[in-house]
Structure formats: C-alpha cells, structure tokens
Amino acid sequence: xxxxxxxxxxxxxxxxxxxxxxxxxxxxxxxWLWYKQDPGExxxxxxxxxxxxxLTSNGRLTAQFGIxxxxxxxxxSASIPSDVGIYFCxxxxxYGGSQGNLIFGKGTKLSVKP
Amino acid sequence: DAGITQSPRHKVTETGTPVTxxxxxxxxxxxxxxxxxxxxxxxxxxxxxxxxxxxxxGEVSDGYSVSRSKTExxxxxxxxxxxxxTSVYFCAISEGRGGPYNSPLHFGNGTRLTVT
Numbered sequence: 001x002x003x004x005x006x007x008x009x010x011x012x013x014x015x016x017x018x019x020x021x022x023x024x025x026x027x028x029x030x031x032w033l034w035y036k037q038d039p040g041e042x043x044x045x046x047x048x049x050x051x052x053x054x055l056t057s058n059g060r061l062t063a064q065f066g067i068x069x070x071x072x073x074x075x076x077s078a079s080i081p082s083d084v085g086i087y088f089c090x091x092x093x094x095y096g097g098s099q100g101n102l103i104f105g106k107g108t109k110l111s112v113k114p
Numbered sequence: 115d116a117g118i119t120q121s122p123r124h125k126v127t128e129t130g131t132p133v134t135x136x137x138x139x140x141x142x143x144x145x146x147x148x149x150x151x152x153x154x155x156x157x158x159x160x161x162x163x164x165x166x167x168x169x170x171x172g173e174v175s176d177g178y179s180v181s182r183s184k185t186e187x188x189x190x191x192x193x194x195x196x197x198x199x200t201s202v203y204f205c206a207i208s209e210g211r212g213g214p215y216n217s218p219l220h221f222g223n224g225t226r227l228t229v230t
Contacts, residue, residue: 033218033219035221040223040224041223041224042118042204042206042221042222042223042224043157043204043221044221045218045219045220048218088156088157090157090219101159102159102219104156104157104158105156106154106155106156107156
C-alpha cells in the first residue's frame with residue numbers, strides 16, 4: 001500500500017535553532033496535513049495544505065506542499081522548549097478510492113536542549 | 115479544543131471481555147473516525163462514520179465494531195478483547211465539506227487501553 005516516509009525519526013536541537021522535517025512518498029497526494037502531539041494528548045493540527053506549491057505559515061511554523069505532490073516539508077524557526085513533541089505528517093493520496101484513507105507518517109520526535 | 119470527549123481515558127481489561135469506548139463531539143461534524151496508535155505503526159484507521167448509521171471499515175478493522183446512532187456519538191466496541199488490542203485509541207472528527215478530508219481531522223485526547 002501507499003506509505004509516507006517521514007524524516008528524521010528524531011532530532012535534538014539547541015533552543016533558537018531552526019528545524020526542518022519532511023515527508024515523502026512515491027505516490028501523488030492531494031492534501032498534506034501537519035500535526036503535533038504532546039505526551040498524553042491527541043494530535044493537534046498545525047497546518048493544512050491543499051495545493052501543489054502552497055506555502056503556509058502558522059507563527060514560527062511554515063509548511064510547503066511539494067511541487068511534485070509527492071512530498072511536504074515543515075520548518076520551525078527559532079525553536080523554543082515548548083516545541084518538544086512528536087510531529088506527524090498525514091497525506092490524502094490522489095487516487096484515494098474509498099473514503100477514510102488518510103495516511104500518517106510515523107512521526108518526528110523533537111527534543112530541545114535547554 | 116475541537117469539542118471532542120473520549121471516555122474512558124484509561125481502561126484495563128482482561129482478555130476475552132467486551133469493551134466499549136465512547137467518543138462524543140459538540141461540533142455537529144459529519145465525519146467521525148477511530149484510530150489506534152502503536153509504536154512503530156503510527157496512527158491507523160479502524161473505522162469511520164460519514165453520518166448517523168453510516169459506517170465503513172478502515173485499515174485495521176478486524177476485531178472491532180462501531181455504531182453511530184446520533185451525530186454526536188461514535189462508539190468503538192471490542193467484542194472480545196485480545197492483548198494485541200492494547201493500544202491508545204483516538205477519535206477524530208471532520209466537517210467533511212465536499213468530502214471526508216476536504217476539511218482537516220481534529221483529534222480527541224485518546225483512550226489508553228490495556229488488555230491483560
């Protein structure tokens with residue numbers, strides 16, 4: 001089946017650094033969503049992307065829908081301790097067929113050194 | 115918060131017993147989903163609903179059933195719990211304007227289920 005490759009799996013960064021993570025696939029996607037999950041809580045939507053090439057910001061977060069429609073990137077600028085958590089990408093494949101086939105990446109665990 | 119309440123938040127049960135998890139929304143959204151989250155697998159769709167009494171299977175539906183008798187409530191039932199169903203279960207909702215994923219999913223805070 002279709003898969004999303006999310007990388008890196010984990011990263012440690014210094015406070016104030018910029019962070020980049022991405023999701024890639026061999027398939028074409030119509031929608032990309034980025035979520036953040038804190039311990040003991042559900043994923044919270046950060047950014048939604050619906051068009052190839054789209055670049056959307058949410059505060060210090062910026063995400064892009066890759067022009068090939070096979071990837072998406074999330075950047076966090078000037079990281080702070082509360083950015084710690086697990087970041088998930090999710091994509092809706094182009095040939096979705098039946099409903100209910102949003103695919104999730106396995107997550108990027110972000111840890112910030114104080 | 116997107117107005118989603120999952121209950122219970124934690125449950126420990128024995129193998130072979132039935133278990134029902136509840137998801138309640140106050141957003142009047144059309145679509146509701148049940149996911150499970152496991153290390154190494156991420157979030158996987160169990161079942162979803164596109165309206166009252168309208169449900170369909172997801173990727174990992176075996177051993178689970180669902181019911182939606184009211185817009186606001188979506189129940190997930192494990193008829194006979196097994197240890198492989200130990201997981202964190204998340205409910206999600208979406209408006210579904212023009213289709214289930216034309217509006218993003220919003221998640222509840224999860225139910226941690228342990229089957230011993």
